[in-house]
Structure formats: structure tokens, C-alpha cells
Amino acid sequence: MNLNSLLKDIDFEPTAEDMEYLEKETKEIVDTLKKNTKGEVFVGGSFAKDTLMKQKKYDVDIFVRFGSEKEITRDFEKLIGKLKGYKKDKVKGSREYYSIYKNGMARFEIVPVVKVKKPQEAENVTDLSYFHVNYVKRKLKSPKEVRLAKAFFHACGVYGAESYINGFSGYGLECLVIYYGTFEKLIKALEKIKDQEIIDPEKQYKNKAEVLIELNESKLGSPLILVDPTFKERNVLAALNIETFRKLQSSVRKFLANPSKRYFEKREIDVSKLKKISKGQEFLEIELKTDRQEGDIAGTKLKKFSRFLVGELEKSFNIVKEDFEYDDNKTGQVFLVLKSRVEVVKQGPPLKMAKNVKAFKKEHKNTFEKGGKIYCKEKVGLTGKEFVKAWLGKNKAVVKQMSVTNMKV
Template identity: 45%
Template sequence: MKKGVSVNGILESRVEKIKPSREVLDRVNGIYVEFKKELEGRIKKKGVEAEVFLGGSLAKGSLVKKDVYDVDVFVRFDKKYGDEGVSKLLGRLLGRGFKKVHGSRNYYQKMVDGVLIEVIPTIKIKKPEEAENVTDLSYSHVRYLVGKIGKDVRLKDDILLAKDFAHAQGVYGAESYINGFSGYALELLVVHYGGLVKLMKKIVGFDFKKRKLVIDPAKFYGSEAEIMAVINPSKKVGPVIMIDPTYKERNVVSGLSLDSLLRFQKVCKKFLANPSLKYFEMVELGDGFKGKDDYSIVVKTDKQAGNIAGTKSKKFFWFVLSRLGKEFVVRKSGFEYDDVKNKSRFYFRLGKKEDDLVKGPSVSDGKNAGRFRKVNSGRAKGFGRVFERDGYLYVKVSHTLNFDEWFERFLKVDKKVIGEMGVEEVVKG
């Protein structure tokens, strides 16, 4: 650790920078209170059996300073309205001016005095097993965390810092194109270990390549072996299993990938060794791709902005990498998705690939040998003549394309696949 620089000093400095002022918090809370009052009036007037409650960071006191604040408003409907019915009913209650957002259960958004109000329909349940959607557990999640934080208010700041730190390192978000920590997962981890620094030390000291980290905050189970035997196989493939303290059959971090976790672990180790504010500051991915062998492309899909478009773009990213690998050595790559512009940017560092010798069928295999000769004799730039060796056909492939030539060919040759993957725009960055 650098002399004169303490972890706590850095954390105290950072939290003051990212905490909204009392004035801002009062304004955001005021907007929520007014909105809740109006919505509850409509619910009562329509005779709908539902109640409104506040969720998200605002409810837990861990709101991070940002340009646009978002408020998660949950509406708990009686289960008689059904899984599909609650979204439609909420839409009718809200009226015009709200944007419908498609998800596992549709919800609604509206900007109110510079604050983004997100209204999420849920079903009122008595037992977690009755949940038809993960959002139905939100009420229990908020109650659990508010109760825990109420016993140690210092955890509010640590939760805020944990999210800030994870976001800066690109591992905040359970979306499929991120495979990181959800907000709820980070909140639980900080609460369980008693603070951010203690969480970091646990992560740094654990060997995730050898075994899984198993956490059961509510102590539902008697042992790790019992957890591994009971939890659904699809929910325990990741490096961490953390049992939801409000629902014993759910793994809160099932979407966290080993790659994201190891990245988080690596930076935690660096931060604890040499505390610095730089670990809380976003680094532009493009800043690491400014050399003569670096390239980028910008991609837009025809999918809804957010997790759907981001996941589709990430899938296309892997496809592009596989195609690039046939012509170049891909030394480094990067992916980023902007959910505001609904566009992705792919980064690559490319190197020269050595010539390949492609082995074909046996000369005695008349039909396939004929096809191999025909296909390769008409191949584009880079393919040599077909020749025989030890009873087999071969063709030498020289990798002579530059990136611009490769890109032009890629758009032409893979035009059909690009369309089928829902990509409507691909341009060089």
C-alpha cells in the first residue's frame, strides 16, 4: 500500500463525490411522492386491488449521483388479475405519455421533471414459490435490505461505492451482454460481509478456478453439499452461488460469469494494495485501441434497446471475431453497448496470420475430390492452386487482405447471415 494513502480515506473521498445532495434527494423523493399519490388515486377510482411501493436505490438510500435519476415504482396487483393481465391493466391505469418497455413482463417509463419514472407491475404473493416473475420478489427484496441496512447505516455508503466500483470496471449489470453483478446481488454481498472492503478481501482471497463460492445468508441449508444437491443445475453453473435470503431456491448471481468475476477480483487486489480513486473512474474502452493495428466497427440491431439489443449485439460480436480469425490473428478485442443510442462498438487489434495449408479429401474419393478442386480453383484472392501430396488434395491459403478489404468482403459474403442475426447497420468506426 502506498505510504500515506489509506483505503478508508479513498472510500470517504469517493463517496462524497458520488452521493447526491440533500436538496437533490428531497426533489427526487418529492417527485415520487406526488406520482404515487396520483397513481393511487387512479387505482382507487378504478376499483383495482393493488398497492404502490418504492423500490430500487432510492428505497434503500443508495442512490448514486448522475445526470438523470431513475425511480423504480412497483405496483402489487392481486393475483386474480393474472401474469399477463397486470401489465395491460397497469398501462390503462397510467394512461397516455408512458412508454411501454418489453421484457419478461412489460413495464412503463416516463420522464417527470427530469426524473425517469419506471413503473413495474408485480403480483402480490404470500410465498416466494408463487412468484410468476422475478419482479414479484421485489417487495421482499426491498423489505429485507431496508431491514438489514437499518441496523448498520454505514452499509448504505458501502453499497453505493460497490455499485460505483463495479460499474467503472464494466461488471455491473446482470444483462446477458455483461454477465456481471446485479444491483441486488451487490447489495446482498456488501450486507453479508459487512462492508465493501471486507467483500473485496473475501473475493481476493478466494480461488474461483478451483471451486465455487457458496453463500447462504439466511442459513436455509445445513451445508454446501445440500445446496449443490438441491439447487437447479442451470442455476449453479457460475463461479458463485448465493442463495436469495427471501427465496431458498433462487441463486441471486446465476448470471455472473467467471470472466467478469476474475476481472473484478483482479482490480480489487490492485485497489487494496494501492488505493486510488482511478479504480472508480470509467475508462473509455476505445482509449486502449488507438494503435496502427487497431480497428473498430459500429453495429445497430433491429431489436429493442437494452438487454435484448445488447445481447443480440454481443452474439454478433462473437460471430465477427470468428470471421476475423480466419484472416487475421486477433490479438485483442473489446465490446461495448450504448443503450441510449442503441448501438454497439466492436474493437480489434489485428496481426498478420501465417499461411494455412488446407487438407482436402483423398484423391481416390472422386466425387469429393472433384468438388474440392472446383470450389478452390474459383476462390478469391489468397487461395493458391490445388495440389496432391501423399494421396490427398491440398490448397495453400495466403492471408493477404487488409482490414478494409476484409470488411468489404465480409459484408458481401455474409450479407444473409448478418440480416438473419437482426443486424441492420454495420459500419467501420
């Protein structure tokens, strides 16, 4: 299908019924908050900027601007208590906030922030939300272009600044669409990037060299540096890593070569396809559970453990294919296609540690010395499933320390 025709025909705007419900519930919450606080209440996020895309479950951000941290500590919990008829979850973040809901259709995030006159005065990133909303509402010409970007990036698995995704935040995509003008121009520009690119939409720096000097070094690791239009000392895409960026570029190339609506639709991992490509090899599916807080914390813990486990498997197997899927609750799935190595080399202690060397030789056959250390060659002899079960039996303490409460192979 022709790219222009496709982009003209599709949109991911929420239905009129969905918007009516969200507007009604949001107004009810905002009115209650305003009646019970001297703080300024404002709606933020995608809902406020008209960049909300159609979803099964929506998130609406509502901020309460207090005069100080002291006021937040003193008044925020009492204020939440005034919201009747909602289920409430306290969420840990840079500041604790509440996620409230009546049903599975929408969650309303009630976030306390400190009212600052200038972004430079902000001591917490959430304090900048007020400025982000106003910037996007003032600058964005076509919300549809942002919805296209969000849907595409979400389908690619690169939408979200959470640690288990390391991708593009919603505000980041809004700024990029404002800068490039359209979704099409955005993805074509990103596809061409080879080395680290710096984008300074409001030209707050004289040149790119100045950006690299002035920004904190910890914010310069992303392949794409986007200077926050509202606060020059912040890289909006600091969470983005090179693996996620290359994953996006690959999807963009495929899409541009054969434009189709399916690239905007999130697909579950195709287990049957993985099993098919594992012919002559081994397919492994591992379910992980954690007791940590749903969302970024749980997802990050599960992803970190997944990478650790894959690292253990790589000592005895070649990883042909690896996928990780997180359900936004407390469960993660690891999908692997493995090819067993005939034998592996294990490193032992330095030769000067005679007692340890003797113990190593007693435990292992086929030892040899190299570079001042002792090694051995061993046949693998186990399937991936057997290896994981044996590893789990020996490393229950490690699994517990990494906040994994259950593991099923």
C-alpha cells in the first residue's frame, strides 16, 4: 500500500465514548481535588495534550501543585482520602503518588508536585510536567501525527522510558514530532542516524559541542540526545539505549519497504513461529514472577533476572533467539531458542593457589593450564531445560535476592 494513502487513512484516536467517559471521570476527580486543597490542580500527560491513543486501558495524569515538599508531606495523603468510591494503589517513584480506578478501563494517576516558577527551580522531574504540557499544547500542530508515532513505536516495543524498555517517552515523541513536523519525516530521519545525534529544538545552545560540554555526562549515553525545550540541562531521551534504537531502525526499514497497518498493531510473541525456527535446536519458555510493585519496578526486576539467566545459559549454549515479554503486572516470560555446545571451557583458580587448584583437578577431568590459571574442558550433556532446573536447584538464594518469587520452566 502507498505510504501517503496509508498514513492518511489511519488514526488511533480514542472513540467518542471513551473520551466522554475519561472527561467525565477526570472532571469529577479534579473538582473534588480543587474543593479540598489550596494547591493548583492541572491535568497533564497525553490526555491534556490531545495525543492520547486508542487503548484497552487508559492512564490519565492529574497533578496537584503544592507550595513545598513540606506541604506535600502534610497534606497529600489527606487529600487522597477525599476521593471516595475509588480503589487506590500507592505507587513508589521519585515521589510517591496514587493510582486510582473504578474499573479496568482507566487509571487516574494523582501526582503531587512542587509549584516552581521556572524549570531551573525543579528538584524533581515531575515538577517539570506543568511546563511540558504547556509547551506541547502551544507548539503541536497535528496531534494525529503523535498518535501515529506512539502507535508505531509501541508496536515495535520501543515506547516507554521504563528501565525494562529503555525506549522513547511520550513527551520525547511529542517533542520529536514537533521538531520534524510529521510522523513520516520523523521515522525517515531516525532511520538514517548512524552515530550519536543531537537535537536542540529551541536552539538553546550555540552548537552541538556546547551541548556535550554543558549536559551532565550521565545524560549523554543515549544514541539520540534531545535537549528538553523547556529545560536546557535535561536530555529527554536519556533512557534510550542503543539496542532499543537499532530495534526501531530495523522496524522502520521494514515498514518503509512495505507500508502496512500491521506495523502499528502490537503483536504478541509468536510462540509457534519460535518453535518452528527451533527445528533441530531447543525451544525454551520460562515464566518468572515477582512480588515487586507492578510497572517499572516489577518489569525492571524481571528483565534484569532474565538477562542474568541468559548469561548463565550462554556458558553452555549458543542463544539463537531471545525474547522477553512483561505483562505490566508481576509476570514475565522468557522465550529462547538454544543450540547446545558440544563442550565448554571452564576457568579455574590461579595456579599459585595450590590448594584450590588441587580441588579443581579433583572435581574436573581434562584440565589444562594457560596464562597462569587452570582450566578444564567439559561436555555439556544437558538440555536447556535440564540446565535451568539444575541451576535453579543450586541458586535459590540468588533467585530470591533478585526478587523473583517463582520460576516455571
